[in-house]
Amino acid sequence: MPPMPTRPDDRTRRDDVPRAAWRPPRWLEVSTGWSWRLLVVVAACAIAVFALSTLSAVVLPLLLGLIITAVLSPITASLRRRGWKPAAAAAVGLLVLLAFVAAMVWLLLAALVGPWSTISAQIGEGIDVLVREFNERFDGDITSVSDDLRSGIGSVAMTLLGGVLGVLGVAVGLVTMGFLTLTVVFFYLKDGPTMWSWFLGHQHQHRDTVDRVGRAMWEKVNAFVRGTAAVAFVDAVGIALGAWILGVPSVLAIGVLTFTLSFIPFFGAFFAGAIAVAIALADGGLGTGALMVLVVVVVQQLESNLLQPVLVGRAVRLHPLVVALGVIAGGSLGGVFGMFLAVPLIAAITAAVTEMRAAGAEQRLAVAGAPAGEVAGEVADGAAGEVAGTADPPTGDQVP
Template sequence: MRIAAAWSWRILVVAAVVALVGFVIVQLRLVAIPFFVALLLAALLVPFSNWLQRHGWPKWLAVAVNELAVIAVVAGLITVVVIQVRSGFPDLQKQTLAKYEELKDFLLASPLHLTETDIENYFDGLVTSISEDTSALVEQGFDLASLGGHILAGTLLALFVTLFILIDGRGIWNWVVKVFPMRARPAIIGAGEAGWLTLSTFVRVQIFVAAIDAVGIGLGAFILGLFYGGFPLVIPIAIAVFLASFIPVVGAVVSGGLAVFVALVYLGPVPALIMLGIVILVQQLEGHVLQPLLVGAAVKVHPVAVVLAVATGGFVAGIPGALFAVPLVAVLNVMIGYIGRGEWRTNPHPSVADVTSPIVVPRRRREG
C-alpha cells in the first residue's frame, strides 16, 4: 500500500502538471501553433544556415537566404495548388454530379429496393457528417469568419520566430536554461541538445519520406492518366500527399483517398481500383521500409506509440495535434531518457560551461 500510495500521488502530480500545460497551450493556441511550426522550420533550417556560415557566408546572408527560401517554397506551393484547383474544380464538380446521378440510377435499379428519397437522405447524412467532422478538425474553436486573419497572423508569427531562432537560437536557449536552478542546468542542457538533434533528424527524414510518397502517388496518377485519357489535378494531389505525409499514418491515407476519388470520378471504377493499388503499394513501402528504417531510427519510438500519439493528438487538438504529436513524443522520449540515464552527471554537454554561472543582476549605482 505504501508503494502504491507513493506511485499514486506522484502520478497525480505529473498528470496535473501535464493537464495544466495542455490547458495553457489550448488557451494560447493562436500563439502555440505558430511557435511549434517555427520550431519545426528552425530544426530544418538551422543546420543549413550553419553549413553556409562554415563555408564563408556572412551570418546575415545565410539567415536571409533560409528565410526567403521558406517564403518562396510555401508561396510557390500555394500558388500552384490555387491555379490548378481553380482551373480543374468546375470540371471536377460537373463530373462528380454526373457520377452521382449514375450511382443513383444504379441503386434505384438494384435489388435493394431503395427509393430516390432514401438515397438522397443517405447522401445528405453522409455530407453532413463529413462537414461536421472536417469543421471540428479545422476550426478547433476558431470562428470561420476570422480564420483567414488567424492564419495570416500565425504565418507571420511563425516566420518571425523562425527568423529569431536562426539569428540567435543559442542565446535564446541559454536564457531559457538560466531560468532553472544551477544544479539542474547540466541535465536541462544535455536533454535539450538531445531533443533538438532528434527533432532536426525527424524533420529531415519526414521531408524525405513525404517526398517519396508524393512522387510515387503523383507519378502513378500521371501514368494512369496516360493510359485512360488524362488524370486532372495530378500536381495538387501530389502536393496534398506531400503535406499530408507530415501526419504519420493518417495523412497518407486521407490524401491517397483523394487520389482514388478523382480517379473514380474522371476515369471510372477500374482506374480507381488501379489507383487504389498504387496508393496501397506506396503506403506499404512507407510503412514497412521507410518508417521503420528511417523515421523509426530518427525518433526511436515504437510504431504503436506513433499511431497512438497521432490518434490522441488528433482527438485532443485536431489537425495541429496530429501534426505535432509524433515529434513531441519523440523529443520527450529522448529528453526523459537522457535525464534518466544520468549521463549529464559523468559526461556533461560541452555547452554547460557557457551557462553554469548564475544570473548576475547589476546593482544600481547610488546617487549623491
C-alpha cells in the same frame, strides 16, 4: 462486614495501558501512495493542457518555429561557415522559407481552387459509380448512403481543404500566428546558438546534462522532419505517377495533396489516397478506381515498410499506438498544426527522458567506479525500447 475492596475502573485501566500504534494494511498503503501520485500527475497534465489551449496563439508559433528551423538550419550553418553574418544567413533562410510557402500556395491554388468544381463533381461521380456497381453485383441498395455522401461531400471536402490551406485563412488569428512564426524562425536562425548558450549559463550544477538533453531533443526533431519530408516526397511522386499512367485527371492536385497531408501520420495519407481513388473512379470507372487503389496501397506499403523505418523509424522509434494517440490529441488541441506537431514533440520528450535516465545512470556508476559509458548506453537503449514497444519484459526481480 468488612468493606469490599474497590475495583478499579476498567476504562481507566485501558487508558493506562499503552497500545501499539495502528498501521493500515500494506496493500492499502501502496494503493493510497500510488493514488495521490496519479492524481498529482493528472492535475499537472490538466493544467498543462489548459495552459497550452489558452496560450495556443503564442505556443504554436514557438513550436512551429522550432520545426521549421530544424529544416533551415543546415542552410544558415553553411552560410556562416563561409563567413556570412548571422543576420544575413538568417535572412537567406527566411527567404527560402517564403519562397517555398509561396510555391506551395501557388501549386495548391492552381491545382485545386481553379478546377475545384470539376474535382468535386468527379468525386461525386466516383461515389455514384461505386454504388451502382455494388447494387448490380450484390443485388443490394445503398443509394441512400450515396445520397448522404453526395450531400456531405462539399462540406467535408471544404473542411479538408481549409485545413490544408490554413495559411490562406482570413482570420486574424491565423495571420498573426503566421507573422509571429516567421519572426520566431528568423530569430531562431540568427540567435539560436546564443540563446542556447545563455540558457546553459543559468544551469550551474546540471549544465552538461541539460546540454545533452537539449541536443538529443534537437537531433530527434531534425531526424523526424527531414525523414518525413523525404517520405512525403516519395509518396507524392509515386501516387501522382501512378495516376498519370492510369490517365487520371488532376494529377498535380493529387501530388500536392499527398505531399502536404503526408506530414500528418496515418490520417493524412489515408485522406489523400481516398481523394485520388474517388477521382479515378469518376474518370475511368470501377476498373481504373481499383487500379488506383492498388497504386495507393503499393506506394504506402513500400513507404511504411521500407522508407519509413530507414528514414524516420530508426531515429524516432515510437510505437504506432503512441503516434496515433498523439496525433489525435494534437488535433484536438491545435487542429491541423497540432496534428503536425504531435509526433516530433513526443519524439523530443522521449529523447529527453532517455538522456536524463542515461545521465543519472552515469552519475551513479561514476560514484561506484564502474564503466559509466557502457551501462548508460544500455539504459538509454532500454528506455527508447520501452517507448518503441521493443524492450524486453521485466523479470521477477525487476518488478517493484
